[in-house]
Amino acid sequence: MSSQGNKVVVIGGGIQGCATAFFLAKRGQKVTLIEKDRIGRHASGVNAGGVRRLGRNILEIPLSLAAMDIWQNLYQEIGEYAEDFHPCFYLKVAVDEAGRELGLMRAANLREAGFTHEVWVEDDVIQTRLPHLSIPTHGGLIVEGDGWATPWRIVQGFANAAKKNGAKIIEDCYVNSLTQSQGLWQIQTLKGLFEAGTVVNCAGAWAADIARSADDYIFPLESFAPMLVVTERRPKILPAVMGVLSHTLSLKQLENGQFVIGGGVRSKANHLINQSDVSLQKLSSSIKLAAKLFSEIGNAQVIRCWSGIEGYMPDELPIIGRGRRNGLFHGFGFSAHGFQLGPGVGEALADLVMGQQPRVSLEAFRPDRFIN
Amino acid sequence: MNLNHHYDLAVIGAGPAGMAAAIEASRNNMKVLVLDDQTAAGGQVYRQIDRNYHKNDKLFFLGEDYWLGKKQVEDFKHSSAEFFPESRVWQITQDKHVFFSRKGRAYQVEANFILISTGATERPMPILGWTLPGVMSVGGAQTLLKSNNSGADGAVFAGSGPLFYLTIWQYLNAGFKVGAVIDTAPGRLSWSHYLWALPALLQLNLLLKGLRWRSHIRKNTKYFSEVRSVSISGQSTAESVSFLDKYGEKKKLYASHVFLHQGVVPNVNLTMATGLKHYWCPRQLCWHPETNIYGESSLKGIYVAGDGSGIAGASAAILAGKTAAKHIVQYSRRPSIFITFLSKLKRYKHVAARPFLDILFCPPKEWRVPFEDETIVCRCEALKKADISSAISLGVAGPNQLKSFCRAGMGRCQGRMCGLTIQKMIAEYNNISEKDAGYYRLRPPIRPLTLGELASLAED
Numbered sequence: 100m101s102s103q104g105n106k107v108v109v110i111g112g113g114i115q116g117c118a119t120a121f122f123l124a125k126r127g128q129k130v131t132l133i134e135k136d137r138i139g140r141h142a143s144g145v146n147a148g149g150v151r152r153l154g155r156n157i158l159e160i161p162l163s164l165a166a167m168d169i170w171q172n173l174y175q176e177i178g179e180y181a182e183d184f185h186p187c188f189y190l191k192v193a194v195d196e197a198g199r200e201l202g203l204m205r206a207a208n209l210r211e212a213g214f215t216h217e218v219w220v221e222d223d224v225i226q227t228r229l230p231h232l233s234i235p236t237h238g239g240l241i242v243e244g245d246g247w248a249t250p251w252r253i254v255q256g257f258a259n260a261a262k263k264n265g266a267k268i269i270e271d272c273y274v275n276s277l278t279q280s281q282g283l284w285q286i287q288t289l290k291g292l293f294e295a296g297t298v299v300n301c302a303g304a305w306a307a308d309i310a311r312s313a314d315d316y317i318f319p320l321e322s323f324a325p326m327l328v329v330t331e332r333r334p335k336i337l338p339a340v341m342g343v344l345s346h347t348l349s350l351k352q353l354e355n356g357q358f359v360i361g362g363g364v365r366s367k368a369n370h371l372i373n374q375s376d377v378s379l380q381k382l383s384s385s386i387k388l389a390a391k392l393f394s395e396i397g398n399a400q401v402i403r404c405w406s407g408i409e410g411y412m413p414d415e416l417p418i419i420g421r422g423r424r425n426g427l428f429h430g431f432g433f434s435a436h437g438f439q440l441g442p443g444v445g446e447a448l449a450d451l452v453m454g455q456q457p458r459v460s461l462e463a464f465r466p467d468r469f470i471n
Numbered sequence: 472m473n474l475n476h477h478y479d480l481a482v483i484g485a486g487p488a489g490m491a492a493a494i495e496a497s498r499n500n501m502k503v504l505v506l507d508d509q510t511a512a513g514g515q516v517y518r519q520i521d522r523n524y525h526k527n528d529k530l531f532f533l534g535e536d537y538w539l540g541k542k543q544v545e546d547f548k549h550s551s552a553e554f555f556p557e558s559r560v561w562q563i564t565q566d567k568h569v570f571f572s573r574k575g576r577a578y579q580v581e582a583n584f585i586l587i588s589t590g591a592t593e594r595p596m597p598i599l600g601w602t603l604p605g606v607m608s609v610g611g612a613q614t615l616l617k618s619n620n621s622g623a624d625g626a627v628f629a630g631s632g633p634l635f636y637l638t639i640w641q642y643l644n645a646g647f648k649v650g651a652v653i654d655t656a657p658g659r660l661s662w663s664h665y666l667w668a669l670p671a672l673l674q675l676n677l678l679l680k681g682l683r684w685r686s687h688i689r690k691n692t693k694y695f696s697e698v699r700s701v702s703i704s705g706q707s708t709a710e711s712v713s714f715l716d717k718y719g720e721k722k723k724l725y726a727s728h729v730f731l732h733q734g735v736v737p738n739v740n741l742t743m744a745t746g747l748k749h750y751w752c753p754r755q756l757c758w759h760p761e762t763n764i765y766g767e768s769s770l771k772g773i774y775v776a777g778d779g780s781g782i783a784g785a786s787a788a789i790l791a792g793k794t795a796a797k798h799i800v801q802y803s804r805r806p807s808i809f810i811t812f813l814s815k816l817k818r819y820k821h822v823a824a825r826p827f828l829d830i831l832f833c834p835p836k837e838w839r840v841p842f843e844d845e846t847i848v849c850r851c852e853a854l855k856k857a858d859i860s861s862a863i864s865l866g867v868a869g870p871n872q873l874k875s876f877c878r879a880g881m882g883r884c885q886g887r888m889c890g891l892t893i894q895k896m897i898a899e900y901n902n903i904s905e906k907d908a909g910y911y912r913l914r915p916p917i918r919p920l921t922l923g924e925l926a927s928l929a930e931d
């Protein structure tokens with residue numbers, strides 16, 4: 100094969116693209132990452148930073164556990180940036196009987212499937228772990244060691260580590276089109292033509308456009324804008340990341356005392372013009388719930404609200420794997436829960452590109468699952 | 472609280488522009504809602520005019536221009552517009568929903584038209600020691616004077632601009648002792664000053680008034696002109712001000728209160744967060760929302776009037792508010808070229824002197840970007856100039872990207888105190904224009920909002 104044929108181009112400088120470039124470079128693969136804006140500018144840099152295995156779709160759990168192995172040894176991979184990961188515990192409480200039933204059922208299902216990371220705990224345990232909680236709960240699910248990270252720093256960490264291992268990273272470089280000739284991908288960009296034997300499409304909410312341009316599958320990917328609010332600094336009362344069973348809420352308190360609240364609620368996004376809306380009103384129910392859990396939260400002042408552009412699949416499971424065209428791989432469609440998966444996805448995509456067997460099955464994420 | 476869900480026109484800000492629009496629109500039978508975060512109508516210029524009028528010693532020292540506002544506030548009160556003071560508007564959506572908080576609760580209304588008349592805000596003057604207790608803006612000092620008739624004897628005023636001289640003049644009239652006035656306006660006039668002074672003669676009254684204030688101040692205070700390198704020092708509060716006088720001699724004055732001012736700029740937080748288009752005004756060195764002569768912005772049905780769309784003063788604000796309301800009332804009938812021309816002509820009378828004032832008081836770089844590395848630039852995150860410079864040197868293309876590098880502009884003031892400084896620093900480092908450096912991307916809520924208030928919007 101020509102020297103170009105050995106090359107890999109990764110499109111997209113989010114967590115998936117950066118982690119993929121890193122694992123490829125670490126194994127000696129020649130790799131160039133191309134990002135249309137800046138590294139971590141989109142979902143990967145602005146997300147809630149929740150690093151959780153808790154509550155994942157059962158099909159996604161093996162990948163999530165594999166990713167967690169990497170998170171737990173992150174320092175080996177990305178050095179000091181790993182200090183921006185803060186493991187603690189993740190707790191999803193039930194505030195009503197419906198929530199309790201749901202939680203107990205899930206705990207039983209997971210046990211049956213052989214997963215032991217999620218544990219059901221009763222209210223007495225919850226009250227001792229969260230002494231500032233304002234209401235009694237109906238029990239909840241807990242995962243020790245889940246936590247949160249400063250997303251932008253982690254993405255930078257992977258990008259830097261990739262560079263250290265010889266990867267090239269090119270920012271402000273929009274990929275216009277992808278065509279294949281004689282087994283070689285021609286990648287037309289704002290900064291000229293690139294050629295590579297293999298392309299990995301980690302273009303987030305834009306990935307279906309890339310696939311279309313490459314004449315690959317047509318993916319039913321849709322853009323939305325998950326939202327977050329952050330408050331002023333308040334005394335520390337919350338040592339965990341929290342959610343509520345059968346409600347949409349994610350709640351945590353940063354080391355400096357700021358609360359970050361989001362979870363599920365999403366606004367409109369238009370990825371074609373890099374635009375995402377915020378609608379504070381849509382967050383009001385989640386916030387009401389948060390203020391019920393900790394009455395202190397009601398007094399906290401909102402200082403910022405933002406959103407990011409995220410690509411959603413109809414089944415809310417990502418696309419990870421080989422495309423229809425030779426030498427094209429996909430990793431996108433994380434449907435608002437792809438940050439934690441990032442390191443695991445990067446490793447798995449590197450395996451696929453290098454012809455090795457990923458350590459977990461990617462069957463549930465097959466790119467052709469929507470093609471009849 | 473008797474609030475409807477739908478209005479013909481929602482006006483944000485009850486200063487001269489907002490009041491004028493509300494009076495005009497309600498006269499034409501429009502259903503008008505007016506929201507303002509102060510406790511009474513009047514805006515910056517006529518702040519607390521109603522209350523002050525009913526005091527025994529009607530605060531004469533505020534000057535006749537202030538008392539001119541009495542009639543407008545009366546007309547406004549007698550109009551059919553519904554007015555809710557103490558209402559902080561924190562979001563306007565493009566489909567014309569207005570969100571605001573009042574007394575611990577949040578509300579939402581919908582309107583066919585929205586007028587944003589949120590006025591101006593003072594340009595920050597980041598010099599060494601500007602964050603010490605005892606230091607505040609001249610506008611802040613004036614606010615205390617208008618709201619509580621309170622002031623500080625022996626205060627030192629540093630800066631320049633019309634509001635600077637007006638406030639000192641009011642301070643003296645009120646009987647407070649002024650410690651010293653440190654005037655930072657450059658002394659020499661250039662040919663362009665003289666050129667722009669010609670049209671300014673159309674507003675001769677305004678110019679003469681300014682000259683009168685200044686000569687009164689020169690006579691009655693310890694006055695230093697053409698001052699450079701001002702800094703404030705003190706242990707835990709302000710104790711002294713140092714500067715170079717016009718002969719280059721180092722001076723030091725003792726003062727526990729120092730008031731700073733470098734002019735005012737449009738308060739663009741709401742207009743930017745609403746997604747209106749803005750442009751960089753090189754003469755006023757600040758961002759303006761794009762509008763046509765009637766105040767309609769880049770979003771149909773959303774208008775901007777008054778100092779919030781470019782600094783032009785109270786009388787221009789009144790005209791702008793009225794003009795916008797007239798345009799809204801006759802929205803379906805597009806005005807003819809002739810009417811548009813007349814509107815422009817009418818406006819010109821109120822803004823003829825503006826270019827002259829703008830270049831006369833244009834803040835030199837020294838007052839926009841601090842000289843010393845230790846000077847705080849972003850107050851909320853306590854970032855010094857050195858912190859910001861080193862973040863910029865990592866390769867930052869604009870203020871938004873800087874946020875991820877050092878959190879500048881991410882605090883509760885939403886960049887009001889650092890945005891223009893940081894924009895300038897980035898432009899200089901990258902050798903690009905300020906316009907190209909751009910500004911923070913602003914997002915709602917643009918006013919303080921507690922989670923409890925936000926939660927009150929949730930339906931049960």
Ligand SMILES: Cc1cc2nc3c(=O)[nH]c(=O)nc-3n(C[C@H](O)[C@H](O)[C@H](O)COP(=O)(O)OP(=O)(O)OC[C@H]3O[C@@H](n4cnc5c(N)ncnc54)[C@H](O)[C@@H]3O)c2cc1C
Nearest residue numbers: 111113115135143146147149274303305407433437438439
């Ligand atoms: C507000 C919010 C909160 C979230 N909270 C969590 C959470 O707590 N936990 C969690 O696990 N997940 C969370 N997520 C989801 C998570 O952030 C995403 O799933 C993840 O970051 C997706 O990573 P990515 O690399 O696929 O996408 P992105 O970060 O979007 O990266 C894709 C990149 O591709 C680039 N690109 C696109 N088209 C082109 C082109 N033509 N040429 C060159 N480059 C191109 C884009 O500019 C972009 O930078 C959240 C998301 C949001 C928005």
Ligand SMILES: Cc1cc2nc3c(=O)[nH]c(=O)nc-3n(C[C@H](O)[C@H](O)[C@H](O)COP(=O)(O)OP(=O)(O)OC[C@H]3O[C@@H](n4cnc5c(N)ncnc54)[C@H](O)[C@@H]3O)c2cc1C
Nearest residue numbers: 484486487488507508514515516560589590610777778785
């Ligand atoms: C501090 C200061 C003091 C000034 N003093 C004088 C003076 O004494 N004499 C003079 O001639 N000029 C003064 N000016 C200049 C002034 O801008 C104009 O003269 C004139 O007041 C402009 O009128 P306006 O209607 O455009 O805005 P303003 O008079 O500023 O009115 C805007 C109103 O909107 C309110 N508002 C702003 N944002 C929101 C929000 N999000 N929600 C609810 N309400 C909001 C404000 O509280 C204010 O009441 C001052 C400017 C400033 C910044």
